[in-house]
Amino acid sequence: MISQKAKYALRALVSLARAGRGETRMIGEISREQAIPKKFLEQILLELKRAGLVASRRGRSGGYELLRPAEQITFGEVLRLIDGPIAPLPCLSIIAYRRCEDCRDEAECEIRHVFERVTLATRAVLDRTSLADSLRLEDLPV
Known part of the structure; x- marks a missing residue:
C-alpha cells in the first residue's frame, strides 16, 4: 500500500504534467484541484524540488513546474523517492x-x-x- 504522502505527491505531479511543460501552477491551485492540505503539499513540493523533479518560481507568473518532461518521470521513481x-x-x-x-x-x-x-x-x-x-x-x- 502506498502512503497518503506518495498519493498526494503523484497527484501534484500529475497536476503539473496536465499544466504542460514550462507552465507553472500555484500551490493553492494544486491544493484545491487535488484536495491536498496546503501545508502538507508545501512539504511534499519541497521534497520533490530537492529531488530535482520540480522547480519553483517567484513573482507574478510564479509557482511550481516540472523540471523534466512528464514522459520521463515514472510512478516508480516517485514512489521510491517518497515511500x-x-x-x-x-x-x-x-x-x-x-x-x-x-x-x-x-x-x-x-x-x-x-x-x-x-x-x-x-x-x-x-x-x-x-x-x-x-x-x-x-x-x-x-
Missing part, C-alpha cells in the same frame, strides 16, 4: 535488502517466490508508467 523501496518483503528490496528474521532459506521460501513475482510485475508497471501516461488512461501500459 522508499517497492517491496512487500525486506528480502525482495533492491535498495534496502534485509534477510527476513524468521526465514531459514530464501531459495526455498515459498512465500518469497510468490511475492517476488508480484514485486517484479508491480515494479515493471510502475517503472514504465509515466506521468504523461497517467493523463491518457486508455493508453496505460500493462
